[in-house]
Amino acid sequence: MLYLRQVTLPGGSQESNFFWTNQELKRTCYQNFYPFQIFPDKKLKTLTFESVTIFCGGNGSGKTTLLNLLADLSGAGRTSPYNHSSFWGDYLKLCEVSFTDNWAGQASIITSDDVFDYLLNIRTLNAGIDQKREELLSEYLSIRYGKGKFQMRSMDDYDQIKKKSLAYRQTGSRYVKDQLMGNIRNGSNGESAFEYFTHAIGEDALYLLDEPENSLSPSNQLRLAQFIEDSARFFHCQFILSTHSPLLLAMKGAKVYDLDRIPPAPVKWTELETVQVYRDFFEAHRDEF
Numbered sequence: 650m651l652y653l654r655q656v657t658l659p660g661g662s663q664e665s666n667f668f669w670t671n672q673e674l675k676r677t678c679y680q681n682f683y684p685f686q687i688f689p690d691k692k693l694k695t696l697t698f699e700s701v702t703i704f705c706g707g708n709g710s711g712k713t714t715l716l717n718l719l720a721d722l723s724g725a726g727r728t729s730p731y732n733h734s735s736f737w738g739d740y741l742k743l744c745e746v747s748f749t750d751n752w753a754g755q756a757s758i759i760t761s762d763d764v765f766d767y768l769l770n771i772r773t774l775n776a777g778i779d780q781k782r783e784e785l786l787s788e789y790l791s792i793r794y795g796k797g798k799f800q801m802r803s804m805d806d807y808d809q810i811k812k813k814s815l816a817y818r819q820t821g822s823r824y825v826k827d828q829l830m831g832n833i834r835n836g837s838n839g840e841s842a843f844e845y846f847t848h849a850i851g852e853d854a855l856y857l858l859d860e861p862e863n864s865l866s867p868s869n870q871l872r873l874a875q876f877i878e879d880s881a882r883f884f885h886c887q888f889i890l891s892t893h894s895p896l897l898l899a900m901k902g903a904k905v906y907d908l909d910r911i912p913p914a915p916v917k918w919t920e921l922e923t924v925q926v927y928r929d930f931f932e933a934h935r936d937e938f
Contacts, residue, residue, distance in 0.1 A: 653747075
């Protein structure tokens with residue numbers, strides 16, 4: 650599905666005109682006018698999009714900056730903070746963006762920070778559950794084998810009576826299990842990260858993904874690639890993502906921009922330098938397979 654059709658970034662003359670008409674900027678302490686002065690040198694002006702569009706390039710090529718710009722231009726929801734400056738809004742005003750008529754305005758950006766925070770929250774929750782499990786087991790042992798007799802003196806002691814009854818009728822593991830939910834995380838970080846994407850991505854929306862391969866094993870990257878393909882084909886989603894992963898770059902029908910080229914241009918995924926590095930590495934070790 651296509652929602653975001655095209656974006657045009659301000660060229661060098663537009664950027665120069667902005668600073669010329671804002672002469673007071675020259676007398677400020679600003680040394681960084683980010684995101685100004687990045688893309689004109691790369692001769693990057695207009696980008697057009699397909700159902701799946703991928704940005705690939707080395708560090709500093711502008712992948713994440715482009716995704717954040719597109720996220721703000723499309724009003725995408727986000728949870729993690731992102732790098733911007735006092736001139737971010739000024740730059741957005743100079744951009745031109747085109748959407749299709751069937752777009753309902755639903756968009757989200759998912760970054761590596763979002764996935765990391767999700768995994769960290771699961772780990773923290775599991776740590777709390779583990780601690781509570783130990784407390785319940787100690788409670789069971791104390792009730793079952795502790796010295797002294799318990800006598801009910803008021804209705805406030807009713808819960809203690811129930812616990813005592815359960816402790817005498819159950820094993821320690823059953824006592825703990827009945828009173829405590831199981832750990833949230835049953836799989837690895839990679840499995841949990843993959844599940845995060847499957848829960849965060851719905852239908853009829855635009856999704857921007859910043860290096861989604863982080864925390865994913867090669868097999869889970871392939872699963873994510875298939876999930877993205879299916880979501881674009883069957884659930885009316887559009888994806889724009891940045892990645893270094895050949896397993897994601899090879900998605901069927903994806904439009905791949907090489908941001909290391911000047912000007913950046915769509916290429917076959919096999920022509921990318923990062924893919925050639927993998928190819929040369931495996932070719933050098935062919936006899937070991």
